Amino acid sequence: xxxxxxxxxxxxxxxxxxxxxxxxxxxxxxxxxxxxxxxxxxxxxxxxxxxxxxxxxxxxxxxxxxxxxxxxxxxxxxxxxxxxxxxxxxxxxxxxxxxxxxxxxxxxxxxxxxxxxxxxxxxxxxxxxxxxxxxxxxxxxxxxxxxxxxxxxxxxxxxxxxxxxxxxxxxxxxxxxxxxxxxxxxxxxxxxxxxxxxxxxxxxxxxxxxxxxxxxxxxxxxxxxxxxxxxxxxxxxxxxxxxxxxxxxxxxxxxxxxxxxxxxxxxxxxxxxxxxxxxxxxxxxxxxxxxxxxxxxxxxxxxxxxxxxxxxxxxxxxxxxxxxxxxxxxxxxxxxxxxxxxxxxxxxxxxxxxxxxxxxxxxxxxxxxxxxxxxxxxxxxxxxxxxxxxxxxxxxxxxxxxxxxxxxxxxxxxxxxxxxxxxxxxxxxxxxxxxxxxxxxxxxxxxxxxxxxxxxxxxxxxxxxxxxxxxxxxxxxxxxxxxxxxxxxxxxxxxxxxxxxxxxxxxxxxxxxxxxxxxxxxxxxxxxxxxxxxxxxxxxxxxxxxxxxxxxxxxxxxxxxxxxxxxxxxxxxxxxxxxxxxxxxxxxxxxxxxxxx
Amino acid sequence: xxxxxxxxxxxxxxxxxxxxxxxxxxxxxxxxxxxxxxxxxxxxxxxxxxxxxxxxxxxxxxxxxxxxxxxxxxxxxxxxxxxxxxxxxxxxxxxxxxxxxxxxxxxxxxxxxxxxxxxxxxxxxxxxxxxxxxxxxxxxxxxxxxxxxxxxxxxxxxxxxxxxxxxxxxxxxxxxxxxxxxxxxxxxxxxxxxxxxxxxxxxxxxxxxxxxxxxxxxxxxxxxxxxxxxxxxxxxxxxxxxxxxxxxxxxxxxxxxxxxxxxxxxxxxxxxxxxxxxxxxxxxxxxxx
Numbered sequence: 001x002x003x004x005x006x007x008x009x010x011x012x013x014x015x016x017x018x019x020x021x022x023x024x025x026x027x028x029x030x031x032x033x034x035x036x037x038x039x040x041x042x043x044x045x046x047x048x049x050x051x052x053x054x055x056x057x058x059x060x061x062x063x064x065x066x067x068x069x070x071x072x073x074x075x076x077x078x079x080x081x082x083x084x085x086x087x088x089x090x091x092x093x094x095x096x097x098x099x100x101x102x103x104x105x106x107x108x109x110x111x112x113x114x115x116x117x118x119x120x121x122x123x124x125x126x127x128x129x130x131x132x133x134x135x136x137x138x139x140x141x142x143x144x145x146x147x148x149x150x151x152x153x154x155x156x157x158x159x160x161x162x163x164x165x166x167x168x169x170x171x172x173x174x175x176x177x178x179x180x181x182x183x184x185x186x187x188x189x190x191x192x193x194x195x196x197x198x199x200x201x202x203x204x205x206x207x208x209x210x211x212x213x214x215x216x217x218x219x220x221x222x223x224x225x226x227x228x229x230x231x232x233x234x235x236x237x238x239x240x241x242x243x244x245x246x247x248x249x250x251x252x253x254x255x256x257x258x259x260x261x262x263x264x265x266x267x268x269x270x271x272x273x274x275x276x277x278x279x280x281x282x283x284x285x286x287x288x289x290x291x292x293x294x295x296x297x298x299x300x301x302x303x304x305x306x307x308x309x310x311x312x313x314x315x316x317x318x319x320x321x322x323x324x325x326x327x328x329x330x331x332x333x334x335x336x337x338x339x340x341x342x343x344x345x346x347x348x349x350x351x352x353x354x355x356x357x358x359x360x361x362x363x364x365x366x367x368x369x370x371x372x373x374x375x376x377x378x379x380x381x382x383x384x385x386x387x388x389x390x391x392x393x394x395x396x397x398x399x400x401x402x403x404x405x406x407x408x409x410x411x412x413x414x415x416x417x418x419x420x421x422x423x424x425x426x427x428x429x430x431x432x433x434x435x436x437x438x439x440x441x442x443x444x445x446x447x448x449x450x451x452x453x454x455x456x457x458x459x460x461x462x463x464x465x466x467x468x469x470x471x472x473x474x475x476x477x478x479x480x481x482x483x484x485x486x487x488x489x490x491x492x493x494x495x496x497x498x499x500x501x502x503x504x505x506x507x508x509x510x511x512x513x514x515x516x517x518x519x520x521x522x523x524x525x526x527x528x529x530x531x532x533x534x535x536x537x538x539x540x541x542x543x544x545x546x547x548x549x550x551x552x553x554x555x556x557x558x559x560x561x562x563x564x565x566x567x568x569x570x571x572x573x574x575x576x577x578x579x580x581x582x583x584x585x586x587x588x589x590x591x592x593x594x595x596x597x
Numbered sequence: 598x599x600x601x602x603x604x605x606x607x608x609x610x611x612x613x614x615x616x617x618x619x620x621x622x623x624x625x626x627x628x629x630x631x632x633x634x635x636x637x638x639x640x641x642x643x644x645x646x647x648x649x650x651x652x653x654x655x656x657x658x659x660x661x662x663x664x665x666x667x668x669x670x671x672x673x674x675x676x677x678x679x680x681x682x683x684x685x686x687x688x689x690x691x692x693x694x695x696x697x698x699x700x701x702x703x704x705x706x707x708x709x710x711x712x713x714x715x716x717x718x719x720x721x722x723x724x725x726x727x728x729x730x731x732x733x734x735x736x737x738x739x740x741x742x743x744x745x746x747x748x749x750x751x752x753x754x755x756x757x758x759x760x761x762x763x764x765x766x767x768x769x770x771x772x773x774x775x776x777x778x779x780x781x782x783x784x785x786x787x788x789x790x791x792x793x794x795x796x797x798x799x800x801x802x803x804x805x806x807x808x809x810x811x812x813x814x815x816x817x818x819x820x821x822x823x824x825x826x827x828x829x830x831x832x833x834x835x836x837x838x839x840x841x842x843x844x845x846x847x848x849x850x851x852x853x854x855x856x857x858x859x860x861x862x863x864x865x866x867x868x869x870x871x872x873x874x875x876x877x878x879x880x881x882x883x884x885x886x
Contacts, residue, residue, distance in 0.1 A: 219885040233878050235869030238675050257881065261874065262867035264674045264857055269700040273667040276660070280640070280671025283658055284679065286864035288671070306661045397882050402871055418600040436865060437638045437656035437672070437679055441599030445650060447659030454603050456651060457659070 023162055023209035024113060027082045030089035031157065032109065034075035034102025035119075037068070040150030044096060045076035047154045049220065050171045051163060052080035053393065056213035059220060060085050060505075062390040062583075065330050073101040082213040083512075086357055086392045086505030090585035093208065094160060096153050097125060115207055117156055119149060131156075131204045133197045139190045148190035155194025162206035165195070221394050223387035223502070224291075226358035227317055228253030229397060230365030231289055235404045236315075237263035238288040240277035242270055242296055245329040246385045247319035250291035271296040275303030275314070282312050283446060285409070285436030287369050289315035294323040294336060301344055304378045306448040308348030311424065311432065311471065313372035315365075317381040319388040320501075322581050331581030332385040334501055335553035340380050341530045341561060349474040351375075352530040353483050354382040356504035358394040361387065364527065366402055367483055374407030374481070375431060375474050382529060384552065386583040387502035410435040415442050422453040430470055430477050475531045482528040485536050489522035495595050496540065496547030497523040500558065502583060503550050509586035510593075519596045529558065532565040541569045550576045550589060608652045609645070615761035615791030615800075616646050616713055622764055623682070623711070624653065626771035630779070632680050640669040642685025642694070645720045646713035646791065649684050660685075663694030670706045670853075676865040677854040680779055681708040688718045691727040691741055698743075702750035705783040707852035709774045712743065712786075713761075715793035723796035733797070742832060744842055747786050748825045753851045755785035756843035760807050761792065762800055763839075770841065781850040790837065803837060810840040819846040 031048055033041040042063065049059045057080040066072040079089045091111035097103050097118040103125050110116070118125040120132030133156060135149035151172065158168040172191050176184040198204045228250050231239070239258060241251040255265045264281075268274040274290045281288040292300060297318050307314045320336045322328035340352050353368055355361035365381060372379040410433045415421060423444040425432045432453075435442050445455035450467060452458040489497075489511055499507050504525050511521050524540045524547075526533065541547055547569075549559035556575035563570050576592040578584055590596055610616050627637055637655045641647040643662035650657030656679075660668045669683035690698050690712045701710060716733065718724040725736035728743070747756045755777040759767035767789060774785035790807070792799045808831055810816055810824070817823060818841045831838040845851070854863070861867065868874065 221885060225885075229881065232881065233871075233874075237864030237867065237869060238671070240671065259857070261877065262858070262861050263864050266674065268667070269696055272664060273697055273700070276664040276667030277671035277674070280658065280668035280673075281675035281864060282671075283668070284638070284672040284675035284865055286675040287869065288675070288864075302661060303664065306664075310658070396885070399871065399875065399878060399882070404870060415600065421600040421602045423602075436676070438636055438676055438865070440633075440635050442602045443635055443654065443656040445603065445657040445659070448661060449659060455657075456603070456606050457648070 033096040035098025039098040151190035152194030155191040156198035159198035218393040224249040226361035230362040232257040234366035238281035238286040240274040247291040271299035275300040291317035305344030309448040311376040338557040370405040493520040493522040494545040496544040499550040506584035510589035613794040618761035622767040642689035644686040646686040666697040687714040707778040713791035717797040753845040781852040
């Protein structure tokens with residue numbers, strides 16, 4: 001659909017429509033829709049996302065909601081791009097406002113060429129490049145209900161972007177077909193009302209145009225959904241949790257996925273119960289996990305310590321949000337890492353792994369289950385709000401790489417050949433093979449107290465030394481099995497970037513922006529955060545002049561772990577930090593790179 | 598010959614401790630019901646009583662203080678074929694574990710929760726517990742009566758109280774409770790009055806005060822309301838009601854594990870390997886759009 005007369009605006013470009021009113025072609029665009037809860041902002045964002053995907057574009061959507069059920073301002077944003085993206089765009093091209101707050105909040109992010117479409121039923125937007133339509137009134141008369149104003153706004157947007165009318169209708173049909181006759185019919189009418197109003201107004205039609213992309217056969221998903229699917233496919237059959245933003249969807253998806261597979265999902269009375277139910281189920285032989293966020297993690301700390309001491313494998317997904325205390329439940333941060341690395345009283349081994357995107361989250365969830373079983377340790381799957389809840393176009397998850405390894409578990413046959421069965425027996429590998437209760441001929445006694453090989457409480461100093469070493473050395477012995485980091489960018493680059501989790505999205509984009517300024521960068525995406533993969537980082541950092549550790553917290557928590565593990569690289573490490581509740585926009589990272597100044 | 602799974606350990610309890618009676622009764626009840634050792638799991642709490650799993654030579658978890666019920670429910674839901682006993686003290690169950698205690702009745706998983714109540718914290722040397730009488734170690738708070746709380750939750754549970762001074766009666770009740778669990782009927786709560794000979798030796802006092810509710814006129818363990826009133830009357834009169842306090846009239850399989858899984862094998866015994874589930878997984882993944 002690219003016309004020769006149009007111009008393409010590159011990533012984060014800043015141009016204005018020219019005098020001839022040719023549409024400004026956007027290869028990377030962002031629409032923000034804001035209004036009161038119940039205005040249907042999410043519906044508009046969903047419809048737009050569907051349209052852009054039909055055009056073969058990569059899509060990334062995010063929400064900014066308050067922690068309340070109804071009312072209050074909420075906004076959603078949709079980004080679509082010809083290139084792969086997994087971050088929020090720095091500037092908004094079109095703002096759809098159902099309330100004054102949307103204007104107030106969106107103003108700062110609007111691109112210089114930005115355009116505002118607003119519902120003039122309730123307020124007037126005092127804005128130079130804006131068009132107001134009384135959407136609520138327009139649909140309220142013929143359709144009897146003002147709620148269809150969101151679909152009317154989608155109709156007006158389709159005119160602003162010069163969408164293909166048939167494809168625009170197709171999106172409505174796809175979305176409302178299942179709800180049946182009246183819903184579909186009224187939404188189609190609302191669409192036409194919005195389109196007509198926009199077509200009749202001056203200076204609204206075809207201000208922008210959208211390019212076609214080749215991103216087909218992708219799925220739109222979230223990290224939380226990927227974790228739930230990874231758990232189910234990885235043989236996870238027991239989940240207990242307690243509702244908490246932004247982790248709840250893991251439980252909700254599993255309530256759909258596990259029961260048909262013979263699994264069990266329980267909503268516990270609190271996080272203390274949830275982690276302990278998981279410990280019980282895992283002891284009994286199930287692959288078990290829980291998911292939570294900051295405040296729940298604090299409560300689960302007791303149980304994770306018990307699992308570490310008793311050598312019971314558990315998987316805990318921590319969907320990080322702004323902390324401490326209840327912090328900002330719906331907002332983004334990566335500030336639990338320091339707690340997790342040192343979690344619990346006393347000393348016990350734990351592995352912390354962090355995926356960057358849904359495909360990574362699917363795979364790492366399965367790997368984390370294998371690691372927990374093989375090494376009889378608690379494993380933390382570290383996620384963050386943006387990865388958990390923002391939707392992104394993603395490659396399909398596939399089963400070809402799925403491998404289930406229960407490692408240290410003994411079956412009835414293996415047990416039959418033993419003379420003695422010691423649940424905490426010392427072995428050459430440092431791992432004690434064990435049998436689940438119900439295995440004929442043996443029984444397993446486990447305890448969080450210090451214990452001997454039989455699982456009996458012991459305060460013998462020699463036993464204590466041997467048991468401590470057995471557990472703690474897992475941190476070293478497992479090294480080569482822990483997920484490797486990933487490298488992006490030319491090997492000869494002298495400027496390095498280090499990050500983890502959803503921060504990879506804006507970092508990739510920052511790399512492209514820096515490249516266009518002649519600064520080559522190499523990015524190390526950490527996938528094991530603890531124990532710190534010092535061997536990998538040492539190789540990564542050695543040839544660099546400088547490396548920026550990009551993370552969402554105040555203290556530079558991952559950078560602090562790197563400095564402690566690799567003091568000889570101390571001088572070349574710098575931190576890029578953000579802790580305002582919003583995820584990085586690529587230009588914010590670029591602005592901190594001194595070599596690009 | 599099966600492999601040796603443990604070496605014998607002597608109980609840590611003081612001579613004469615009520616917990617010895619409980620240990621003996623649990624062993625007898627399990628033996629009478631012919632429960633295979635490898636299918637029996639005991640989740641112990643923290644405190645003197647919680648160490649009971651060490652002396653039984655069965656599967657066991659020595660749980661965190663107050664968390665034994667959550668772990669026991671996790672074990673049962675993961676593998677409903679196991680017989681699961683949670684055993685701990687009054688501090689463990691009624692203080693730090695109170696939230697889980699009340700929810701256990703509501704959940705109604707088919708496990709036995711055995712509380713050894715000695716009205717004190719023995720292991721930490723005699724502090725007042727939630728069940729201590731006013732005046733004990735300076736206690737000014739009225740004692741908590743777990744059986745009344747148990748009766749107040751409208752769920753099809755088995756509820757009973759026993760006395761370590763009556764090992765025969767205790768064995769019979771534990772047998773009934775375990776049978777109730779093994780039939781998938783739901784949660785069984787048995788509080789045993791288990792004196793602490795060192796810090797709160799109440800054998801003589803309790804022997805005088807216990808009243809078997811079955812001897813009361815109009816005894817009907819299916820009638821919660823009447824039983825609640827009868828227990829209150831006894832307590833107000835300075836006596837301690839023991840015996841079977843509630844037993845659902847219908848013998849339905851109301852256990853949580855039955856509601857969730859029916860007769861399916863559950864998380865542990867169901868297949869988790871890729872090949873056995875490939876078709877189902879492929880459908881799940883293909884449904885993503």
